[in-house]
């Protein structure tokens with residue numbers, strides 16, 4: 261008995277040490293959290309960051325943090341975080357953290373593409389529909405409708421659906437995607453002009469044939485990296501995107517808005533017209549770690565690197581969406597330890613072995629499910645129309661909850677449906 265246990269904990273310590281990568285995220289009241297160390301911690305509001313008093317959050321059901329491309333994604337409307345790719349034994353599992361109740365649950369999924377989780381910026385949660393979009397490099401764009409999940413997992417598996425192949429070649433692409441105004445932008449697509457990004461229009465389930473050029477004095481390079489959106493205080497769609505390319509030439513802030521009903525309209529943007537599809541810059545991060553991950557509140561941009569060191573840039577974007585380029589990255593007075601490269605690994609491997617036991621059987625269950633589901637969805641000619649309408653349907657559901665967008669949202673859904681017919 262004892263030798264078996266010892267072997268098991270050695271194996272899980274090995275797994276955790278090889279591949280864990282930490283991440284940071286905010287709750288919808290803009291308290292900062294850091295995840296993936298020996299414990300996951302709440303760091304609190306930005307007023308406390310110079311001498312943070314951290315509190316550990318629930319360990320029950322937390323992710324094993326063994327994935328190399330884990331992503332911690334805020335569902336702002338639901339005050340929840342969806343963790344993608346954090347369990348290397350089953351990348352299709354999504355861990356859901358409910359910030360309000362400090363509790364974890366695990367969402368099983370079926371039909372995941374075999375090459376899920378290309379990078380730490382491969383998945384994007386669409387703000388209005390709560391649908392997760394993931395671009396893969398051998399099976400196209402996939403979506404997972406999380407609208408029924410809100411802040412805790414549902415007991416039945418959710419199905420990934422193939423949407424369509426991209427209009428651009430993804431050969432050798434390290435996917436670097438994020439969202440502004442219902443458009444998903446792909447930065448650093450090979451053979452795209454510097455300063456241009458490729459676009460998937462969520463409400464039309466449509467990859468634009470050409471990349472969108474961004475104006476501004478500094479063009480971002482055609483290089484992969486990390487990308488995130490900056491949420492808004494009013495919980496609208498985000499309009500600012502942060503792109504940190506792997507050459508660390510700058511931190512690029514790309515600003516986008518389109519009138520959903522008529523793309524030729526340029527009035528009505530929440531900022532000056534010349535900021536539509538523009539790029540501005542702030543300083544490159546101090547820690548130039550390509551595997552670092554990022555999170556933003558409307559007020560602060562935060563980075564955690566693979567050492568667990570945390571840096572922040574205060575007020576990167578002003579209320580009028582211009583940037584505060586004179587700022588700098590500050591080191592937060594706390595580092596996350598016990599993750600991939602820290603010495604205090606005993607707690608972390610104990611936690612990892614606990615969840616590894618639980619995940620063993622469900623991992624094989626969902627792998628079977630995903631093989632059969634993905635065969636049937638790619639065999640079906642109506643795959644892309646079906647997935648597009650399910651995205652539209654969940655969009656409509658969310659729009660009903662968001663009275664301010666009701667008329668506009670229904671119009672767009674109707675237009676999207678007629679375009680598909």
Ligand SMILES: *[C@@H]1O[C@H](CO)[C@@H](O)[C@H](O)[C@H]1NC(C)=O
Nearest residue numbers: 399400422423424425638643
């Ligand atoms: C994407 O392209 C591949 C190969 O060209 C094809 O097998 C697959 O069915 C396509 N996927 C979709 C969703 O159209």
Ligand SMILES: *[C@@H]1O[C@H](CO)[C@@H](O)[C@H](O)[C@H]1NC(C)=O
Nearest residue numbers: 459468472518523526536537
């Ligand atoms: C901004 O980019 C979107 C996406 O490519 C495009 O539809 C829109 O026409 C652009 N707007 C302006 C003012 O450049």
Ligand SMILES: *[C@@H]1O[C@H](CO)[C@@H](O)[C@H](O)[C@H]1NC(C)=O
Nearest residue numbers: 290305306307559560574575
């Ligand atoms: C801290 O966050 C608050 C909102 O929670 C914001 O008003 C303030 O500007 C932020 N301060 C800094 C220095 O980022």
Ligand SMILES: *[C@@H]1O[C@H](CO)[C@@H](O)[C@H](O)[C@H]1NC(C)=O
Nearest residue numbers: 273274277602603604605606
């Ligand atoms: C865990 O940390 C200890 C030092 O605290 C170190 O001696 C040991 O090699 C580490 N184990 C692994 C698997 O990294």
